Amino acid sequence: MTDIDSTHPDSTRPETRAVHAGREDFIALGIHAPPIDLSTTYPVADLAAGTASFDALVGGDASARNPIYARLHNPTVARVERALATLEGTEACVAYASGMAAITALLLASRARGAHMLVVRPLYGTSDHLFASGLAGLEAEFVEAHEVAARRRPDTALIFIETPANPTLDLVDIRAVVAAAGDVPVAVDSTFATPILQRPFELGASYVVHSATKFLGGHGDVIAGIVCCSEANAKPLRQVRAATGGLLHPLAAYLLHRGLPTLALRVERAQANAIELARRLAAHPAVECVFFPGHGTVRNAHLATTQMRGPGCLIAFELRDGYIAAARTMQRVALMTPAVSLGSVDTLIQHPAGLTHRVLDDATRDRCGITPGLLRLSVGIEHVDDLWADLEQALRQDSVVVREAA
Numbered sequence: 001m002t003d004i005d006s007t008h009p010d011s012t013r014p015e016t017r018a019v020h021a022g023r024e025d026f027i028a029l030g031i032h033a034p035p036i037d038l039s040t041t042y043p044v045a046d047l048a049a050g051t052a053s054f055d056a057l058v059g060g061d062a063s064a065r066n067p068i069y070a071r072l073h074n075p076t077v078a079r080v081e082r083a084l085a086t087l088e089g090t091e092a093c094v095a096y097a098s099g100m101a102a103i104t105a106l107l108l109a110s111r112a113r114g115a116h117m118l119v120v121r122p123l124y125g126t127s128d129h130l131f132a133s134g135l136a137g138l139e140a141e142f143v144e145a146h147e148v149a150a151r152r153r154p155d156t157a158l159i160f161i162e163t164p165a166n167p168t169l170d171l172v173d174i175r176a177v178v179a180a181a182g183d184v185p186v187a188v189d190s191t192f193a194t195p196i197l198q199r200p201f202e203l204g205a206s207y208v209v210h211s212a213t214k215f216l217g218g219h220g221d222v223i224a225g226i227v228c229c230s231e232a233n234a235k236p237l238r239q240v241r242a243a244t245g246g247l248l249h250p251l252a253a254y255l256l257h258r259g260l261p262t263l264a265l266r267v268e269r270a271q272a273n274a275i276e277l278a279r280r281l282a283a284h285p286a287v288e289c290v291f292f293p294g295h296g297t298v299r300n301a302h303l304a305t306t307q308m309r310g311p312g313c314l315i316a317f318e319l320r321d322g323y324i325a326a327a328r329t330m331q332r333v334a335l336m337t338p339a340v341s342l343g344s345v346d347t348l349i350q351h352p353a354g355l356t357h358r359v360l361d362d363a364t365r366d367r368c369g370i371t372p373g374l375l376r377l378s379v380g381i382e383h384v385d386d387l388w389a390d391l392e393q394a395l396r397q398d399s400v401v402v403r404e405a406a
């Protein structure tokens, strides 16, 4: 898909941007790796200049002559923010301690526009819980994507969607939601897609949210969250961060930046593996149904090749023998890691109803198709035949045991 690349102001391609973003000044600085600045405070020898810097940062500016205090600004964090803004094609990026801290900051910053938000399910379980609980001060109304125009109110501050959605991999048409939203900003949680496969800002979204813990970090060793948006929208987000303190630590920022150069390579390999595993799973006798963008089993499957540059690296699949078969499969995988989270170099397998989507009530879980026999696979970059051998032995033992029991 070329159309999402053509509008980017930087003429280099995403693969190249992933390698070089946030490193443009290295030759001038005479360095080859990002410096890590761990200062919590910065000397203020010139008080008048320090006051001006303080005012600028508390007001939400991206930088000032003096960082003053690490809750207001950190150069290592600012560097990875610039890299991620470049990758998403936005003016700005604001990084937080986690994906949930990023989403919380977005809700707090949106509160000034009104007290109501529209949300399309399904979603990451904790996002669903945060919205439904009203903890961050917005009243969430859950709607279908086609209901957005009708349910929008004068006090609607934000429309929040996740695509591909967790865990069913339903796709939501970003352009259609933006068109229905009128002047209400649309936020897209694009964690499952990465900026390699999908760039919501170029489709009209106002905010692109990521749990950078997942593919962006990519190695299962850093928790981080980001919101990418215009500079005007970034100011209130920085104000919230400075006031509430959900900061990304500079060491975590360094690790996040460390993962970016291989982002395109990792996503391409994992996606190729996922395409093959989804095909093999769909033909496996223990498998009732495979949910994978492009397979026709997910909502708006066609968007996998128009809105996205491919189906992505996650597969959900339902086992014929339900919960027992799912639990046994998680116990028997030997190469794959039986664990929540996703987007790491290694393949992870988890049970949404028992783990990530536990916080939803039973009715919502049922409505979203999160059944007891559903497993979610985050495909890594291993050799696909090794992954299949592992999955096949885990599934085969299932059917043996179930047959014996019957």
Ligand SMILES: *Cc1c(COP(=O)(O)O)cnc(C)c1O
Binding pocket: 098, 099, 100, 101, 124, 126, 127, 162, 166, 189, 191, 192, 210, 211, 212, 213, 214, 223, 224, 225
């Ligand atoms: C993991 C995840 C989050 C939450 O991010 P954390 O970094 O765990 O706080 C939000 N949305 C999606 C889609 C996720 O996968």
